[in-house]
Amino acid sequence: MSPHEHVTAFGTIDGELRVGGMPLSRLAARVGSTPFFAYDRGALDARVDLLRAVLPERIELSYAMKANPMPAVVQHLATRVDRIDVASAGEMHHALDTGIRADRVSFAGPGKTPAEISQAVAAGIIVEVESTTELRRVIAAGDELGLSPQVAMRVNPDFAVKGSGMRMGGGPQQFGIDAEQVPEVLAELAGSIDILGFHVFAGSQNLNAEIIAEAQTRTVDLVTELAELLPTSLRYLNLGGGFGIPYTERDRPLELERVAENLGRLIDGPIAARFPEASPVIELGRFIVGECGVYVTRVVDRKVSRGRTFLVVDGGMHHQLAASGNFGQAIRRNYPLIVGTRAADAGGEGVSVVGCLCTPLDLLGDDVELPADADIDDLIVIFQQGAYGLTASPTAFLGHPAPAEVLV
Incomplete structure (x- = not known):
């Protein structure tokens, strides 16, 4: 543009x-x-209104605070979105200060310390574990506090997303538990804690609607396989985001309608059939505020x-x-x-x-x-x-x- x-x-x-x-x-x-x-507050509202108008009604919109944690921006968006995603204890405290319900806040990112995890479990937010170490820390924090942690598993998929500004999945990654390791991890630890569901985020800043749609389709296929291993029904399905915005004259805006059409097919088809208790989540930061x-x-x-x-x-x-x-x-x-x-x-x-x-x-x-x-x-x-x-x-x-x- x-x-x-x-x-x-x-x-x-x-x-x-x-x-x-x-x-x-x-x-x-x-x-x-x-x-x-x-x-621009009006521009923020217009962006959220666009997403609400185009994306399927059943989609829950999560704001990735890392994109812009300015207090006034977060306070405003907390009244317009369904969830907030945080990546540190500092962001977690800021999100909770908005008055949003704790179970509408998710905590993702590698390297969570025991202290951060304990704070998250005590607050009642969803901890998206990125490793077996984090999962064990969540279990330990729940035992120490006498609470049932809210926990989801972030999965490093066995596919990569081409055309992303930053690849967040596929191949070796610090993000998430490798998809092929998830069955073993669940067999060992799932009985010790209630796993709400999964988060798969394969890449960011993507302007190609077809590639995003393919990634979302493959994500649903992957989660369908993994959900069979859960002892309870899947209640949390974070499909990631990665919607890009144009930064230079050679960039073309993302065709959001094409992404929405594919999401509609997924929601009305396999998601509705296999995960009736789950509200699918799209997690966006840059696309909302950029x-x-x-x-x-x-x-x-x-x-x-x-x-x-x-x-x-x-x-x-x-x-x-x-x-x-x-x-x-x-x-x-x-x-x-x-x-x-x-x-x-x-x-x-x-x-x-x-x-x-x-x-x-x-x-x-x-x-x-x-x-x-x-x-x-x-x-x-x-x-x-x-x-x-x-x-x-x-x-x-x-x-x-x-x-x-x-x-x-």
Whole structure:
């Protein structure tokens, strides 16, 4: 998607980008300093509404908090989704502070400590175990606390998902228990604890509807085999997520309707027939929040070096590692960016937008077209900044102040 398409999605007021219905210059004045992240509440609602309208009614929507744990964002989404997925004790406490029911919170991720597991069991949230060690720790915590833990098993499938930004299943993985090991684990330990069901998450940031549909179909087939080994009925079926968003001009948006059609067939067919007590869960983070946020940074210097123009901004990769290309991109490509106070102006000059860090890796826009008179004090806006931004970046590098975050 081009910068123009993103400008259209957010809208403009008198030529300025609008975020949360507010002109960018007024929003910047209200925040008081740059850089900052701004998340559009209306855009978040529209995203959830889209998912509710397109996905089958029986699907439960879980928000993966790791994508954006900003308190106001999580508080707002807790009123709009069915579940929240967390990946640490800190995120768990934050999720419970929203008032969501504990049994609507799931705790995934490798390396859970005994203390974290004990807290999760005490709170009554669903612990998605990633190893036999974690499963034994859950059993021990339940015995010590005199509680029946809520537990599901994360399975590392015997298939991989092509086209994902990050592969989370198939082959050797730190995530989940290998599918071929699950029968042995269940035979040894399932009698000691009530296993609610399974979680299979094969890959993230995928824009190919056919590949996602195939992965979901294979997931249902795999879980059907494994569920035969459970001593009780399957009540929890987390199909993962992995729905991607476009970050560069070459990316095409995910055809959500095609994914939904396949999910409808699975739910009305094998899921309804074999797992009548289970509500299937789709776990999404980036797809919900990613397109709903912007990163705003101010130009502090304009310089020309051997014919190349640089706009130096007061932000950079310490706040937005992904936009710099250092968050897993095999080939660096520009995220869409504009001069936000002149959102309607066409580009007239190729410039490089760089941050304030002492490294050439601090590159936010490489030879991007911006208005030819872009200069000091202009506000540069980078789109697709609602997910894996501030908390996925090296904020302590060089000791610059942390940016503000606002939900508008």
